[in-house]
Amino acid sequence: MVTTVTSLGRSGLSDWLIARVSAYVMSAYLIFIVGYLMLTPELNYADWAALNSSLPMRMFSLLTILSIAAHAWIGMWCVLTDYVTVRLIGPKATALRIIFQLGMIAITLLYVIWAIDILWGI
Amino acid sequence: MDKKRPVNLDLGTIRLPITSYVSILHRVSGVILFFSVAIFLWLLEGSLSSEQGFEEVKALFANPLCQFIIWGSLAALAYHAVMGVRHLIMDLGFGEDSFETGRATAWVAVVVAAVIIVLITGWVFLW
Numbered sequence: 573m574v575t576t577v578t579s580l581g582r583s584g585l586s587d588w589l590i591a592r593v594s595a596y597v598m599s600a601y602l603i604f605i606v607g608y609l610m611l612t613p614e615l616n617y618a619d620w621a622a623l624n625s626s627l628p629m630r631m632f633s634l635l636t637i638l639s640i641a642a643h644a645w646i647g648m649w650c651v652l653t654d655y656v657t658v659r660l661i662g663p664k665a666t667a668l669r670i671i672f673q674l675g676m677i678a679i680t681l682l683y684v685i686w687a688i689d690i691l692w693g694i
Numbered sequence: 695m696d697k698k699r700p701v702n703l704d705l706g707t708i709r710l711p712i713t714s715y716v717s718i719l720h721r722v723s724g725v726i727l728f729f730s731v732a733i734f735l736w737l738l739e740g741s742l743s744s745e746q747g748f749e750e751v752k753a754l755f756a757n758p759l760c761q762f763i764i765w766g767s768l769a770a771l772a773y774h775a776v777m778g779v780r781h782l783i784m785d786l787g788f789g790e791d792s793f794e795t796g797r798a799t800a801w802v803a804v805v806v807a808a809v810i811i812v813l814i815t816g817w818v819f820l821w
Contacts, residue, residue, distance in 0.1 A: 592785060595778050602775060617741075617748035624742055640731060647724045676728070683731050690739045 575653045578673045580645045587646045594639035601636040625694040637687040641680045648676045713793075716777060716800045723774040730767035737764075755818065765818045769811045776807040 581587045608623070609615065623629055656669040741751040754760040780803045784790045789799045 592782065595782060599775065599779065599782075602771075617745045620748065621742055624738075644724075644728050644731070647721075648728060651721055651725060679728075683735060686735050686739075690735065690742060694742050 575649075578670070578677075579649050580642060587649075590642050591646045594643040597635055597639040598643065601632060604632070621694055624691065630691050633691050634688065637684055641684050644680055644683075645677065649673065652676070711793075711797060712800045712804070713796050716804065720774060720777040723770040723777075726766070726770040727774055730770060733763060733767050761818050765815065768814045768818065772810040772814060773807045776803050776810065779803075 576582060579587055581590055612619065624633065652669050652672050656665050656672060658665045661668070737751055737754075740747045742748075755764070780789075780799055784799075789795050
């Protein structure tokens with residue numbers, strides 16, 4: 573099927589697991605950042621830069637952006653293969669969906685590269 | 695697969711339960727977040743670029759248009775995260791015994807998300 577080749581894990585079960593694992597990573601990051609901002613009401617640049625340039629935080633942030641990429645890929649794939657279909661929008665749907673999917677994948681990879689550039693450029 | 699299978703999924707003719715609306719909004723918020731990642735990365739980049747960049751990002755929170763965009767992204771994030779946690783809890787085997795339970799947890803999740811979004815609104819616009 574033309575839908576399967578563009579999925580992240582090439583299998584529904586694999587995608588399901590990756591979506592869950594990435595969700596746990598992103599939840600942990602979100603809780604950490606919200607907690608940090610609440611405990612540091614007078615946040616300044618020096619502390620913020622020191623936090624984000626430390627190796628553990630860089631690893632945590634990198635893991636999070638990789639999780640965002642995988643999670644977004646899986647989620648956008650679900651949405652596109654559900655709604656950009658021949659049944660819903662006609663015979664051009666398959667070509668249109670492939671274009672959207674390739675665009676989505678390109679943006680996802682750019683996010684990862686951008687994030688690495690930010691984190692290691694501090 | 696038989697492509698001539700009859701399909702009757704005209705959603706406009708079907709009265710959907712709360713679980714359906716919660717699920718559709720989960721998808722909508724997910725698609726919004728796909729684009730919000732660019733906003734979050736842009737804010738992160740600015741805040742980490744220099745002392746001046748950090749102050750500029752702080753100043754964005756006083757601009758009404760920026761406030762609205764940041765609020766929308768954070769609200770989508772809050773909603774999507776709360777509904778995601780509902781899925782994770784169901785994956786662990788809780789709250790998936792019946793449709794009634796599913797309906798109840800959907801309402802609970804909506805209320806939790808609404809409370810968090812109210813807090814976000816206060817933080818972005820008032821603080």
